[in-house]
Amino acid sequence: MNKQRIGVLTGGGDCAGLSPAIKWVVKTALDEGLQWQRGVKYEVLGIHDGWKGLVRADPDNLATDGYLEPLDEKKVRTWDRYGGTFLGTSRTNPYDPNNDRSEIVLSNIKKLGLKAVIAIGGEDTLGVAYKLSRDGVNVVGIPKTIDKDLPETDYTLGFDTALNVIVEEVDRLRTTAGSHKRTFIVETMGRHAGWLALEGGESSGAYIILIPEYDFSTGKVCELVLEGRKSGARYDIILVAEGARPSGGTEFVKENGLDSFGHKALGGIGEFLANQISNTTGLECRSVVLSHLQRGGAPGAYDRRMGRYFGIAAVDLVATENFGKMVSYKNGQITAIALSAVIGKPTQVDITMQYDIERYNGRRTILSKIKTRAEAAILSTA
Numbered sequence: 001m002n003k004q005r006i007g008v009l010t011g012g013g014d015c016a017g018l019s020p021a022i023k024w025v026v027k028t029a030l031d032e033g034l035q036w037q038r039g040v041k042y043e044v045l046g047i048h049d050g051w052k053g054l055v056r057a058d059p060d061n062l063a064t065d066g067y068l069e070p071l072d073e074k075k076v077r078t079w080d081r082y083g084g085t086f087l088g089t090s091r092t093n094p095y096d097p098n099n100d101r102s103e104i105v106l107s108n109i110k111k112l113g114l115k116a117v118i119a120i121g122g123e124d125t126l127g128v129a130y131k132l133s134r135d136g137v138n139v140v141g142i143p144k145t146i147d148k149d150l151p152e153t154d155y156t157l158g159f160d161t162a163l164n165v166i167v168e169e170v171d172r173l174r175t176t177a178g179s180h181k182r183t184f185i186v187e188t189m190g191r192h193a194g195w196l197a198l199e200g201g202e203s204s205g206a207y208i209i210l211i212p213e214y215d216f217s218t219g220k221v222c223e224l225v226l227e228g229r230k231s232g233a234r235y236d237i238i239l240v241a242e243g244a245r246p247s248g249g250t251e252f253v254k255e256n257g258l259d260s261f262g263h264k265a266l267g268g269i270g271e272f273l274a275n276q277i278s279n280t281t282g283l284e285c286r287s288v289v290l291s292h293l294q295r296g297g298a299p300g301a302y303d304r305r306m307g308r309y310f311g312i313a314a315v316d317l318v319a320t321e322n323f324g325k326m327v328s329y330k331n332g333q334i335t336a337i338a339l340s341a342v343i344g345k346p347t348q349v350d351i352t353m354q355y356d357i358e359r360y361n362g363r364r365t366i367l368s369k370i371k372t373r374a375e376a377a378i379l380s381t382a
């Protein structure tokens, strides 16, 4: 039988759902019945630490190389129960204009005889996958990011588990917030898109939700809080995405400098808001940054199942030599999309359809359009 070697790696920020996807890449590729049907015997090589593994790999010493690990069904048997990634990850950019190591990666892929590389990652990892595919490598992508902002897919691994962390933590905060009559600002991840804050806030019943897609007025946030208190609220839960901005301001950055993909490390908006609200309203405010708690822990049922489907679909693409694609979930179906379509603008919340700019919260109409107060005023005087 024809023998082929597939490489699999995870890159960028970790999340729940990566290990299930790796397990199902391995199980599907090594499935004896499928190998027989496909007429190909696959070998799966785990590449450690994302693209860094292909920069640092020593293809001539597979047995002792710390970056390359042959994977078999026995090894991955329980991986779908665990969070993080058993292959490790990094934010290494082989195409970094200040330190281009793409030639090393291309040469290592060749030396390792990889028929295809399955890259599990977000915008950065898949951006590298796209560039490699332009440079002649057979690449297949699997979407992951708790931010759920990759174009051309309705789901990215890690999102649902992160959402459940947000809901659990907000539930926990409610009792202490209520006892002290405090306003809690909960800062979620979400660099360019507010999906975590919006869906986390909708699921947990947050009073105010602030997202990167709509610059908020600090004055209005304070007014809403006071309004809520007047109508009987004992405490408040406000969710804010790390990438949200006060109008006229910029995003809050917690560290100077950029990573090798040009991203800033965001953080601090929660603390800023807590100070602003307490200074303006006199209420006691506290901020909580959920940070990497959202990326940790065991995958929930949805991430285990989607990891499984994405892993299986990725091997299907390899088996049918349908390269340069990312597996995707669109309109309730697992499908595939060109990597070129995934690079570019993140998918953001649609303000007109999904956000209430008067309440700074999720929509309260679903099958009809939200009217602004100004539009409603015109209508009522007509």
Ligand code: F6P
Residues within 6 Å of the ligand: 012, 013, 014, 122, 145, 146, 147, 189, 190, 191, 242, 266
């Ligand atoms: O992977 C995306 C993300 O979770 C963003 O929401 C967040 O800004 C970033 O990663 C944090 O990255 P790091 O783990 O490098 O601090």
